[in-house]
Amino acid sequence: MSYTKDQITNRKFDVVIVGAGGSGMRASLQLARAGLNVAVLSKVFPTRSHTVAAQGGVSASLGNMSDDNWEYHFYDTVKGSDWLGDQDAIEFMCREAPKVVYELEHMGMPFDRNPDGTIYQRPFGGHTANFGEKPVQRACAAADRTGHAMLHTLYQANVAARTTFFVEWMALDLIRNDAGDVVGVTALEMETGELYTLQAQTVLFATGGAGRIFQSSTNAFINTGDGLGMAARAGIALQDMEFWQFHPTGVAGAGVLLTEGCRGEGAILLNSNGERFMERYAPTLKDLAPRDFVSRCMGQEILEGRGCGPNKDYIHMKLDHLGADTIRKRLPSVEEIGHNFANVDITKEPIPVVPTIHYQMGGIPTNINGQVVETVDGQDRPIKGLYAVGECSCVSVHGANRLGTNSLLDLLVFGKAAGDHIIAHTQAGAAQANLPANATDATLARLNRLEAASSGEYAQDIANDMRAIMQAHAGVFRSQETMDEGVRKIAALRARVANIGLQDTSKVFNTARIEALEVENLMEAAQATMESAAARKECRGAHLVRDYEHDVTHPTCPLGRNDAEWMKHTLWHSEGNSLSYKPVRTQPLTAETVPPKPRTF
Numbered sequence: 001m002s003y004t005k006d007q008i009t010n011r012k013f014d015v016v017i018v019g020a021g022g023s024g025m026r027a028s029l030q031l032a033r034a035g036l037n038v039a040v041l042s043k044v045f046p047t048r049s050h051t052v053a054a055q056g057g058v059s060a061s062l063g064n065m066s067d068d069n070w071e072y073h074f075y076d077t078v079k080g081s082d083w084l085g086d087q088d089a090i091e092f093m094c095r096e097a098p099k100v101v102y103e104l105e106h107m108g109m110p111f112d113r114n115p116d117g118t119i120y121q122r123p124f125g126g127h128t129a130n131f132g133e134k135p136v137q138r139a140c141a142a143a144d145r146t147g148h149a150m151l152h153t154l155y156q157a158n159v160a161a162r163t164t165f166f167v168e169w170m171a172l173d174l175i176r177n178d179a180g181d182v183v184g185v186t187a188l189e190m191e192t193g194e195l196y197t198l199q200a201q202t203v204l205f206a207t208g209g210a211g212r213i214f215q216s217s218t219n220a221f222i223n224t225g226d227g228l229g230m231a232a233r234a235g236i237a238l239q240d241m242e243f244w245q246f247h248p249t250g251v252a253g254a255g256v257l258l259t260e261g262c263r264g265e266g267a268i269l270l271n272s273n274g275e276r277f278m279e280r281y282a283p284t285l286k287d288l289a290p291r292d293f294v295s296r297c298m299g300q301e302i303l304e305g306r307g308c309g310p311n312k313d314y315i316h317m318k319l320d321h322l323g324a325d326t327i328r329k330r331l332p333s334v335e336e337i338g339h340n341f342a343n344v345d346i347t348k349e350p351i352p353v354v355p356t357i358h359y360q361m362g363g364i365p366t367n368i369n370g371q372v373v374e375t376v377d378g379q380d381r382p383i384k385g386l387y388a389v390g391e392c393s394c395v396s397v398h399g400a401n402r403l404g405t406n407s408l409l410d411l412l413v414f415g416k417a418a419g420d421h422i423i424a425h426t427q428a429g430a431a432q433a434n435l436p437a438n439a440t441d442a443t444l445a446r447l448n449r450l451e452a453a454s455s456g457e458y459a460q461d462i463a464n465d466m467r468a469i470m471q472a473h474a475g476v477f478r479s480q481e482t483m484d485e486g487v488r489k490i491a492a493l494r495a496r497v498a499n500i501g502l503q504d505t506s507k508v509f510n511t512a513r514i515e516a517l518e519v520e521n522l523m524e525a526a527q528a529t530m531e532s533a534a535a536r537k538e539c540r541g542a543h544l545v546r547d548y549e550h551d552v553t554h555p556t557c558p559l560g561r562n563d564a565e566w567m568k569h570t571l572w573h574s575e576g577n578s579l580s581y582k583p584v585r586t587q588p589l590t591a592e593t594v595p596p597k598p599r600t601f
């Protein structure tokens, strides 16, 4: 069977949003309430989007537990980003944080409460008061199910606002007209296998991360970087893809996340000597230092032979001293995960943990309105008709390392900001020019190549090889040699992607076709990561390269960070597999710039 142009149905909307996670639904809510005709596509039912898995909290300087303000939050986020975050965007996010959290509260989000009725906030990694002086409680939490509570709240609000959802639909490619403006997407209805064009004045990507490019991952199977793939194929560069966050506490062997909220509530990390080793590495923040830092310290303990277990290859996280009552009230899912994935009763014994891939700091470059930007003559120029928010985007507030709970915040703040900007620039029901004649050519070529290649390679074999390469060559500790080798291996793998075949070409719910298309997207994210990483010759945030490590007293590169040469954003271009760079925005909106300094805790 092959797909032909005359089988394709066109549907028109004011706005098409690809992705029904937290970011997509925060944006769609804004648009639907403003009376725009919005279509939201999702590969899964909206409340199964990956945001549902977020556990620990959403940050906002509400100051419910002790003194806090947006300036402290701003400082922590700049420092957490290892000075690669754009300070204007970070200021915007931290100032907006209390507003977007209170909005959710008023929509009915069931946050945990303090005795006085205010929202409960817990400590989290890298959250401090008074510019790094001491930990502060800033993470607004609904037990360890914050994302679940948030996503259901947003879904209900969207249903009330009459947002149109297209459930189990997969967007395949962006449609750009001759001027380069985005005018829609091609999409596959999974149930029927039919192909559509969804035409719109504006397209917003909210497709989440690409965490499945790694072998050991806290991410859902649907996190295949589809937005990144579609953007890359449409000639849009991907920004800062070398920066991937390893979360310190994935269940050893399973990869399932145990929220940083565990350590926020008082859990501690121990090596095989029973030593609370983080006291040595981070005397002030200890177990609550940022994630990149804690992951590396754990790796160091294991490398130096102080790992736990028969193979000395994991670390223990101890929670029993919190007491069963606190664990059941604040961390009920963690207790369940302990039983189900580690066969451990965390109220009685420590649980084995290892750093696991968790979050992509890079993505599709945007400005603070959510508009996707390309760099022209050294300036960011918005691409007309295209926005991106949430984990697929890079605004960039997380820089080289995201602080815990800043992602749920990012998607609320920029989801809403993008919605507001689209409303200001969209007229409901405005006439749209016909789609260009070649609108579906690229998609048809991709689909029909798959349909024709019945003896080609199985997509998941290629995906598994990709994950093994990324795990080995772009891990917590990197070296120039392993990264260069990774570049060669990924380039060779890319050639194999062109040989993926489909044995079953039936149309109805053909998940093999979906997976094959997803692997093409994963490939873009993996190559962007490997190429960007091998080119960055310094240590910054999550990118630690053994060859460039220095101690904190080094005159030009303390801790290996080389601001003179590398305080800049990477841009990877799929076409030609090339890199370019653009400066970090160090001027905040109103605050004083936080000048770079060595990042110690």
Ligand SMILES: Cc1cc2nc3c(=O)[nH]c(=O)nc-3n(C[C@H](O)[C@H](O)[C@H](O)COP(=O)(O)OP(=O)(O)OC[C@H]3O[C@@H](n4cnc5c(N)ncnc54)[C@H](O)[C@@H]3O)c2cc1C
Residues within 6 Å of the ligand: 018, 019, 020, 021, 022, 023, 024, 041, 042, 043, 044, 046, 049, 050, 051, 052, 053, 054, 055, 056, 057, 058, 059, 146, 147, 169, 170, 171, 172, 206, 207, 208, 209, 218, 219, 220, 222, 223, 226, 227, 257, 259, 358, 359, 389, 390, 391, 392, 404, 405, 406, 407, 408, 409, 411
């Ligand atoms: C286990 C875990 C715990 C976390 N805990 C926290 C936390 O406590 N606090 C915090 O701040 N952050 C946390 N994070 C990070 C945070 O949850 C995510 O970054 C965030 O939820 C991503 O939201 P999103 O809207 O960008 O994407 P997602 O929620 O991943 O949604 C993506 C959407 O895009 C759709 N989609 C993708 N591709 C296509 C396509 N081709 N066609 C149609 N639809 C498509 C999907 O179906 C889905 O609806 C956690 C992450 C993990 C993995």
